[in-house]
Amino acid sequence: MAEPLPPHSQSPPASAAPSHESASPGQWALGPIAWLEHYLPDAFVFALLATFLVFGAGLFSTGGRMAPLLAAWGKGFSSLLAFTLQMAMVIITGHVVASAPGVSRLLWRLSSLPRSPRSAVAFVTVLALLSSWLNWGFSLVFSALLARAVATRFAERGEKVDYRALAAASFLGLGSIWAQGLSGSAALQMATPGAIPDSLGHILRCGRETCGAEGAVPQMVPGAALLPLSHTIFLWQSLVSVLVETLVVTGTMIWLMPTGGQARSAEDLGITLPTHEPTGGALPGASRPGEILEHHPVLSSLIVVLGIGYLALHFATAPRVIEAITLNTVILILLMLGMALHRTPARLQQAFAAATPAVWGVILQFPFYGGIAGVLASAHLNERIAGLFVGAASQGTLPPLVGLYSLVLGIFVPSGGSKWLIEAPYVLEAASRLHVHAGWMVAVYDLGEALANLVQPFWMLPVLGIFGLRARDVMRYTVITFFVLLPVVMGLTYGLGLTLTR
Helix, strand or coil: CCCCCCCCCCCCCCCCCCCCCCCCCCHHHHHHHHHHHHHCCCHHHHHHHHHHHHHHHHHHHHCCCHHHHHHHHHHHHHHCHHHHHHHHHHHHHHHHHHCCHHHHHHHHHHCCCCCCHHHHHHHHHHHHHHHHHHCHHHHHHHHHHHHHHHHHHHHHCCCCCCHHHHHHHHHHHHHCCHHHCCCCHHHHHHHCCCCCCHHHHHCCCCCHHHHCCCCCCCCCCCCCCCCCHHHCCCCHHHHHHHHHHHHHHHHHHHHHCCCHHHCCCCCCCCCCCCCCCCCCCCCCCCCCHHHCHHHCCHHHHHHHHHHHHHHHHHHHHCCCCHHHCCHHHHHHHHHHHHHHHHCCHHHHHHHHHHHHHHHHHHHHHHHHHHHHHHHHHHCCHHHHHHHHHHHHCCCCCHHHHHHHHHHHHHHHCCCCCCCHHHHHHHHHHHHHHCCCCHHHHHHHHHHHHHHHCCCCHHHHHHHHHHHCCCHHHHHHHHHHHHHHHHHHHHHHHHHHHHCCCC
16 A cells, blocks of 8 residues: 655655765756755745736736626636546546555566666656556556665665666656646546536637648537547647657666666665565454445445446447547546455545545645636637737747747646646637647647656655655756757657648
8 A cells, every 4th residue: 555645745854865976967957956946836826826917917908897807717716616626536546546455566566577777767667657648646656656666676686776766767757748648637628528618619619720630629519528539639649749758758767877886776865665565554344333344345346337337338329439538437437446456445445545635736726727717718818818829929830839838837837737727718719820730739738738847846746755755866867858858849749730730
């Protein structure tokens, strides 16, 4: 069973270790990393500041009319409560699956496969990226536990492997391809009825000018999905970018992996690793008759059968399998898988309790972003910002410009995709005016959003406690990966985008 995740605001204790690392990769990055850690406020503070910023801009744009802006803010604030719960459930159920005893035993066996330091970091990197494509909440825990298990295996064999590099490798999925996968919040919002305001419908009217040359999105109706996943994460261009990023990130970590005297094992850092296969932690049995069903798998098994039956019916009756994948189906699949792996209601409840600390930031921040989006639409600020993009970009350069914009904003607002609620109106408006594929603009946003996580430690904090490390211990690797990946991503947004324009 994975340890309960610490709140994002807590930073794990620093390891007592000597500082003779002049030849260590990424030493030059420590100064900027320390600056980020010291001066950047919490993401929630940015949400509050952004609220006042859009109110000020809205007052200027509407000639000081406060009442309509307040009404739009209040309506927007409450309009995303359902989506907030959906995103919280995606994160929680991903953690629940990763912490299951069966998964823990699986990763313990997987940890025995790498036999050299470079193969170890490549192994952890690839599995971290692939698991993040499936679900970033699952990957966050699964990859961290895998990296620690690999370090334990090397220690048991008396071999040295750099513990910091393994920890960094476990996080790289969230810094590259997670948002282009099945838990990418922007793509899922666009594919889930009711998850995005209906006011976006006028931007995405059916037609080759908006939807691109590969087919049309169905005519917009209230509550309908705006863009199916076949037009976002399952575009062949998106899949190519995932493959390219996977190769580049893995190659970069192999290159960066310290060996010999430069490698710092967990023991060198004063960290004690587990020395045996995880068992999942036995729960006490029923102490009274009323607890018998809590500790028996019969109820969970029956619910899983019902869930499988519904999912089979749902996918069988959908026009296309890809279009049947929404936030709701992802949540149900993960929940049923979690129930099957934990077997009893008592174990499932324990796993949920351990995972819920990871979602407080989502629950707190998302309604504020909904309010901001409401003010933007009410004051027509989205149209003005879209005009700035249109004036500064062409059909070919809009994708990389938006990707870079999303990256910069993501460094200061590490929102896990929630800022798409703010960006979608003016980004998609600009795409419509310049006849750029709307689904590719979602993918471009995802590419930039993920890159920001390599230089912003916000999302690292939940798992650094598992390793007993500080953000700066792993960011020497993630920052270098960022600078290697940045030109690659900008090139992909431009080059692949050209294949989707008219």
